[in-house]
Amino acid sequence: MATTTAKKTAKPAAGPQIRRTQLFIDNHWVDPIDGGSFETYNPANGHPIASVAAAGAKDVDRAVRAARRALESGPWSTMDAADRGRLMARLADLVEQNADELAALESLNCGKTIADSKGDVEGVCNTLRYYAGWADKVEGRTIPVRGNIFCYTLRQPVGVVGQIIPWNFPMLMLAWKWGPALACGNTIVMKPAEQTPLTALRMAELAQEAGLPAGVINILNGMGETTGAAIVNHPDVDKIAFTGHVDTAKIIQKAAADTLKRTTFELGGKSPNVVFADADLDAAVAGAFHAIYFHGGQCCTAGSRLFVESSIREEFVERLAEKAKGRLIGDPLDPKTEQGPQVSQEQLDKILHYVQLGEKEGARLITGGERVGTDGFFVQPTIFDNVRDEMAIARDEIFGPVVSVLPFEGVDEVIDRANRTNYGLAAAIWTRNLDKAHLFAKKVKAGTVWVNCYHVVDSNTPFGGFKMSGQGRENGEAALEHYTELKTVTIKLG
Ligand code: NAI
Ligand code: MG
Numbered sequence: 476m477a478t479t480t481a482k483k484t485a486k487p488a489a490g491p492q493i494r495r496t497q498l499f500i501d502n503h504w505v506d507p508i509d510g511g512s513f514e515t516y517n518p519a520n521g522h523p524i525a526s527v528a529a530a531g532a533k534d535v536d537r538a539v540r541a542a543r544r545a546l547e548s549g550p551w552s553t554m555d556a557a558d559r560g561r562l563m564a565r566l567a568d569l570v571e572q573n574a575d576e577l578a579a580l581e582s583l584n585c586g587k588t589i590a591d592s593k594g595d596v597e598g599v600c601n602t603l604r605y606y607a608g609w610a611d612k613v614e615g616r617t618i619p620v621r622g623n624i625f626c627y628t629l630r631q632p633v634g635v636v637g638q639i640i641p642w643n644f645p646m647l648m649l650a651w652k653w654g655p656a657l658a659c660g661n662t663i664v665m666k667p668a669e670q671t672p673l674t675a676l677r678m679a680e681l682a683q684e685a686g687l688p689a690g691v692i693n694i695l696n697g698m699g700e701t702t703g704a705a706i707v708n709h710p711d712v713d714k715i716a717f718t719g720h721v722d723t724a725k726i727i728q729k730a731a732a733d734t735l736k737r738t739t740f741e742l743g744g745k746s747p748n749v750v751f752a753d754a755d756l757d758a759a760v761a762g763a764f765h766a767i768y769f770h771g772g773q774c775c776t777a778g779s780r781l782f783v784e785s786s787i788r789e790e791f792v793e794r795l796a797e798k799a800k801g802r803l804i805g806d807p808l809d810p811k812t813e814q815g816p817q818v819s820q821e822q823l824d825k826i827l828h829y830v831q832l833g834e835k836e837g838a839r840l841i842t843g844g845e846r847v848g849t850d851g852f853f854v855q856p857t858i859f860d861n862v863r864d865e866m867a868i869a870r871d872e873i874f875g876p877v878v879s880v881l882p883f884e885g886v887d888e889v890i891d892r893a894n895r896t897n898y899g900l901a902a903a904i905w906t907r908n909l910d911k912a913h914l915f916a917k918k919v920k921a922g923t924v925w926v927n928c929y930h931v932v933d934s935n936t937p938f939g940g941f942k943m944s945g946q947g948r949e950n951g952e953a954a955l956e957h958y959t960e961l962k963t964v965t966i967k968l969g
Pocket of ligand 1: 719727872874
């Protein structure tokens with residue numbers, strides 16, 4: 476409580492109604508055959524808010540069969556591509572009409588501020604509309620070949636896709652996965668994160684209302700090791716799209732090898748955010764603050780390695796610390812709140828563990844480092860200075876509001892150090908020097924590079940990682956490749 480204004484809710488604010496907790500299979504709400512149930516919590520106070528159905532292997536099998544039927548013989552299989560797009564656009568309209576409710580439900584279950592949740596809902600609409608537009612533009616080619624031959628290619632759906640998503644952007648990750656999958660005509664068996672099961676169920680309800688045929692979208696909540704693994708191991712699932720921890724991706728890739736499923740992964744990061752002395756410092760301070768503290772640092776792209784040119788380091792850290800101390804932490808449903816709770820006890824413990832490690836390794840704690848209050852999972856915005864590249868806090872993904880400040884002297888040095896990580900999701904540079912910016916953009920090993928901005932992500936632009944930050948790309952045209960199989964048709968002419 477020492478350094479931040481902590482306004483905590485004793486009682487949960489009047490929350491949104493929880494309409495659905497069952498499994499959604501073949502456009503029906505059903506109880507598990509062999510699964511069970513689990514509690515989902517409000518991270519702002521640690522209290523349970525609902526008991527949610529968990530799918531077992533038999534439920535996964537039911538959902539996969541429904542998805543297979545929809546793919547091979549249902550109305551979805553013969554629907555005009557343009558009509559698929561219209562259904563997706565209708566879903567986006569319904570999301571927009573229910574934006575306030577969806578945002579409140581997201582904030583209640585995930586802890587993100589209501590403003591952030593509203594931003595996510597907007598992102599959901601943008602993504603669905605963007606891919607709705609693609610539905611009738613997924614084209615093959617005609618290829619001139621030797622002989623009296625007519626040759627063309629078709630892009631066809633990969634098939635039944637298993638989609639496993641995390642808790643940090645529950646609805647947005649859902650949309651990033653539904654969008655390209657539906658545009659390309661696939662059918663979906665999705666497992667939301669066990670921490671945040673609720674908005675996916677509401678989205679399923681809206682998908683049905685929009686007119687998506689039975690079996691096209693199936694939502695199975697449950698634990699990763701059971702429900703998630705059953706989806707990954709199911710022989711009739713053609714592809715797994717996963718967002719989460721790199722170790723989970725390794726497990727999934729090994730399991731997927733048995734059936735040679737296609738896999739795409741969007742994993743973590745330890746993204747370098749590099750500030751040169753010649754930058755617009757007001758913008759850079761605000762940008763570095765947003766880079767690490769947006770959604771309490773629970774972003775795969777969080778700017779957690781803050782490289783600051785030595786000549787401005789002291790002033791920069793001071794200004795950043797001042798902002799951090801003034802951050803308003805509290806009930807995510809209160810519109811004044813700037814930072815909500817971390818998602819779970821597990822994440823809270825992980826963050827506090829890294830704070831201890833940082834101090835033990837000799838980094839200098841400038842501000843923060845403590846839990847806020849005793850109920851709910853709130854952490855102070857935290858800054859470590861005097862961090863060295865080899866320290867755990869500079870190497871590991873903390874996934875919380877903890878930034879490591881690393882001084883540097885020159886552009887070649889900082890590029891080299893920025894790249895010394897197994898991750899490669901995002902990177903940013905703050906400078907007025909075009910040469911430095913271009914050199915950095917070319918040399919840094921990251922799927923996304925920001926120049927004088929941070930966390931600018933659009934449904935229209937490819938997103939994904941180099942190295943252990945992932946495989947494949949989501950968003951933009953790039954995602955379509957991962958949701959289609961390419962077929963070559965060769966016709967001998969008379
Ligand atoms: P996780 O990777 O365990 O969970 C992500 C999803 O995978 C969840 O739906 C989970 O149920 C599922 N899952 C877990 N084990 C599985 C398995 N064996 N087979 C199939 N599915 C499985 O991540 P977790 O435990 O929630 O968070 C741990 C750390 O992972 C975080 O502290 C953070 O560092 C990182 N993370 C990265 C994210 C990103 O956006 N790249 C998102 C969430 C977490
Ligand atoms: Mg896990």
